[in-house]
Amino acid sequence: MSAIAEYRAWAEIDLEALANNLRWIRHGVGAGCGVITVVKADAYGHGLRQIAGCLMQNGTDVLGVANLAEASNVRAAGEGWPVLMLGACQSEREFKTLCQANVAATVSSREEILELARVAGRFRQRALVHLKIDTGMSRLGVAPGGALKLATLIAEQPFLSFDGVYTHLSSSEEDALFTGDQLKRFSSCLELFKSAGLVIPKIHALNSGGIAYETTRVGNHVRPGLLVYGITPPGKRTETADWLTRLRPVLALKSRISHIKTISCGSAVSYGQSAVCSRSTRLATVCIGYGDGILRSASRRMEVLIAGQRCPVVGVITMDQMMVDVSHLPMLQRGDEVVVIGAQGEDELLAGDLASAAGSIVWEILTSITQRVPRIYRGISVG
Numbered sequence: 001m002s003a004i005a006e007y008r009a010w011a012e013i014d015l016e017a018l019a020n021n022l023r024w025i026r027h028g029v030g031a032g033c034g035v036i037t038v039v040k041a042d043a044y045g046h047g048l049r050q051i052a053g054c055l056m057q058n059g060t061d062v063l064g065v066a067n068l069a070e071a072s073n074v075r076a077a078g079e080g081w082p083v084l085m086l087g088a089c090q091s092e093r094e095f096k097t098l099c100q101a102n103v104a105a106t107v108s109s110r111e112e113i114l115e116l117a118r119v120a121g122r123f124r125q126r127a128l129v130h131l132k133i134d135t136g137m138s139r140l141g142v143a144p145g146g147a148l149k150l151a152t153l154i155a156e157q158p159f160l161s162f163d164g165v166y167t168h169l170s171s172s173e174e175d176a177l178f179t180g181d182q183l184k185r186f187s188s189c190l191e192l193f194k195s196a197g198l199v200i201p202k203i204h205a206l207n208s209g210g211i212a213y214e215t216t217r218v219g220n221h222v223r224p225g226l227l228v229y230g231i232t233p234p235g236k237r238t239e240t241a242d243w244l245t246r247l248r249p250v251l252a253l254k255s256r257i258s259h260i261k262t263i264s265c266g267s268a269v270s271y272g273q274s275a276v277c278s279r280s281t282r283l284a285t286v287c288i289g290y291g292d293g294i295l296r297s298a299s300r301r302m303e304v305l306i307a308g309q310r311c312p313v314v315g316v317i318t319m320d321q322m323m324v325d326v327s328h329l330p331m332l333q334r335g336d337e338v339v340v341i342g343a344q345g346e347d348e349l350l351a352g353d354l355a356s357a358a359g360s361i362v363w364e365i366l367t368s369i370t371q372r373v374p375r376i377y378r379g380i381s382v383g
C-alpha cells in the first residue's frame with residue numbers, strides 16, 4: 001500500500017482473476033478446444049509481459065499478437081511460447097524476423113506465401129503459417145473462392161508448416177444472422193480443404209463475442225481477447241452460457257483526491273467555463289485526466305466512486321486532472337481514493353460504463369490507458 005500512496009493514478013491488475021477467467025473460458029469451450037489468447041495492444045492495456053507470463057503459466061495454448069514488435073516482446077519474455085501474429089507482415093525483412101523467432105505468420109495472399117517460403121528456404125527452417133479467410137469483415141484474408149488454391153500452395157511449400165486456418169467475425173455480439181453466414185462460409189472452405197486431403201492442426205473463428213453468443217463451436221481453437229480480461233462484449237445479443245457470469249474484470253483504474261474546496265453558486269469550472277455551478281458546490285480535484293487515458297468525450301457524463309458513492313464529473317476533463325462534485329460527501333479528505341473503473345464499497349463501475357459515457361467501446365477504453373499510469377500486479381506472483 002505504501003508505494004500506491006505515492007501514485008496519482010494507477011491500474012490494479014488482478015492476475016488471479018485473469019487465471020480464473022482463462023479457466024472458465026476453457027470450461028466453457030470444453031476439453032479438446034485450444035485457446036489462443038489475444039494479448040495485442042499491451043494485453044489490452046494490462047501489460048504484455050506480465051499477462052503473457054500469467055496466461056502461459058495457466059495453460060493458454062497460443063498467444064495472439066498484432067504486430068512484429070509485440071511478437072518480439074513476447075518472445076523476449078518466453079523463449080518457447082507459441083505465438084501467432086494476427087497482423088500481416090509488411091516486408092520480407094519482417095517475415096525473416098518472424099521466421100527466426102519461430103512466430104506463426106498470418107497470410108492472405110499468394111505473394112505473402114511465396115515471400116515467406118523464400119525466406120524460410122533461405123534459413124532452412126520451417127515457418128509456421130496460418131491462412132486467413134475473409135468471410136465478411138473485408139480486412140485481412142483471402143476471399144472464400146480463392147482459399148483452396150492458397151491452402152494448396154501452402155501445403156506444397158517444403159519450408160512452410162501449415163499450422164492453422166482462420167477467419168474473423170465482424171458482428172459476433174450484435175448480429176446472429178450475419179455471424180451465422182460468416183461461419184457458414186468458413187465451414188464451406190473447411191469442407192473443401194478436407195476433400196482435398198489437407199490436414200491443418202488449428203482451425204479458429206470465434207472471438208470473445210463468438211465464444212459468448214454462439215452455441216455451436218466452429219473449429220478446434222478459439223481466440224478470446226476481451227473475455228479473458230473479464231469482460232463479456234456488450235451488444236444486441238443476450239448472454240447464453242451461465243459460466244460467463246463467473247468472469248471477473250482484471251483491471252481497476254484508480255486515482256485520488258488532490259484538493260477539496262467549496263465553490264460558490266455561479267462559479268465556473270474547468271477550461272472554457274465548461275460548467276457553471278447552480279448552487280454552492282463541494283468540489284474535489286482528482287489527479288487523473290485524458291493524459292492518463294480518460295477519454296475527454298466522457299466529460300460531464302461519467303461518474304467516479306469515492307467512499308463507495310457515485311460522484312459526477314463537473315466540466316471538461318483536463319489532461320492531468322478532473323473535477324468531481326462531492327457535495328453529498330462532506331467527510332472526504334485530500335488523498336482519498338477515487339475509483340474510475342472497479343469496485344468500491346457496495347458499488348462497481350465497469351469499463352463498459354466509461355465506454356457508454358465516452359460514446360466509445362470497452363476495447364478502446366482499455367487500450368487508451370496511457371503508459372504513465374503504473375500497472376500494479378496482484379493475485380499471484382509473476383516471474
Ligand SMILES: *Cc1c(COP(=O)(O)O)cnc(C)c1O
Nearest residue numbers: 038086168207208223224225226
Ligand atoms: C483482436 C482480435 C481478437 C480478439 O477479439 P475480442 O473481441 O477482444 O475477443 C481475435 N481475433 C483477431 C483476428 C483479432 O484481431
